[in-house]
Amino acid sequence: MTSSAHVTTDTLATPDGSLYYELRGSGPLLAIVGSPMHTAPFAPLADLLAADHTVLTMDPRGQYGSVLNDPESDSTVPLRADDLARLIQRVDAGPATVLGSSGGAVTALALVEAYPQLLRTVVAHEPPLAQLLDDxxxxxxxxxxxxxxxxxxxxxxxxxxxxxxxxxxxxxxxxxxxxxxxxxxxxxxxxxxxxxxxLRGTVTWQPDLDVLRATPVNLIIGIGETSAGQLCDRASRALAAALKLEPVMFPGGHGGFMEDAAKFAARLREVVG
Known part of the structure; x- marks a missing residue:
């Protein structure tokens, strides 16, 4: 399934800056978020998913088109979750499915904790949650x-x-x-x-496991098939075990959506329905 959907770009003012975002397609809202990854590397995946979704991608705060009034201020995980919540509400096509990649998966988990009413499904793909590791x-x-x-x-x-x-x-x-x-x-x-x-704020963030266990959001922990033994693979497996969830495998590695966007999109559709 392919898409040649038009890409609409815009910015949203926030209390401490502005957020750059892109919209593609129509249908149920699917947001894709990274950290520090910006919109461009997600574009091939977003183009494919826009065949049957309204796809939202964004530049995280302080990255590329998302400008901060104070460029030396830190990007905390709760602030990034607030940013994504603002954009989901701006698009007003929810509840949303969210795919978070790497640091964006940490953002997505914080969104589940703080804004479950905005969400249907969250796929946290390889969050680097170092706090969950034995080492x-x-x-x-x-x-x-x-x-x-x-x-x-x-x-x-x-x-x-x-x-x-x-x-x-x-x-x-x-x-x-x-x-x-x-x-x-x-x-x-x-x-x-x-x-x-x-970097520091992302890897040191501690999820509230009790809140995540009790969430009404359909929470999926994704792992790349070729990521075995890597930090994000170990952290994702530790998170899944703590939440009593079976991790879901995706094609490729940590950046599987860049390795083969078509295979990744097909697997995402299988997983989220």
Missing amino acids: REQQLALQEETVATFAAGDTLGAVRKFMANAGFVMPEEVFLQAFGRERSPQEAAGERYFYLHE
Whole structure:
């Protein structure tokens, strides 16, 4: 199923800035959210899902088109959940199904806790919830080391540490091609904001397991088929076990929606109905 739906772009004013978002298609509302991932990498998946959904994508606060009045303010998980709630209410086509990827999955879980009335189904795909791991102290220390490396001016070193901590492996030439090139001003600003103001708040967030267990929202914990042993795989399995849920497998790895958007979209449709 494909879509050539027109993309509508807009911004929404918030108390501390503005949010950039995109809408595609028509039908039941499906929001896709990342952190720090912005709208562009989700576009192929959103285009496919727009064949039978109103698809909402957004730039997270402080990233790309979502501008903060104070660019040095931190991106906390509750603030990102508030942002997404505002956009869901703005679109006014709910209750919504939400696919949250990585840090966006953490945002989606916080949305379940704070705004269940806005939601039908939430798919939390590989949230990096380090607090749920047995080796949480080591993991959090590694994240602090990554932030400190970036703050000291070693951008490539920080990226290497982040990738290693997450368990992502790629050939050196591919790594340098992706991260060793010169960044655009927008990319550099987004990267800086992530390491200095977004990463720490995401990985240290502690879900309220009692609230999540009792939620009326259809909550699904998604894991990539090729993510075995990675930090987000372990955290997702720990969360699913704590909630007494069976994790749902999706094609590909942590970024499976970028590896094969068509397969990922088909699996998402199977899962959410």
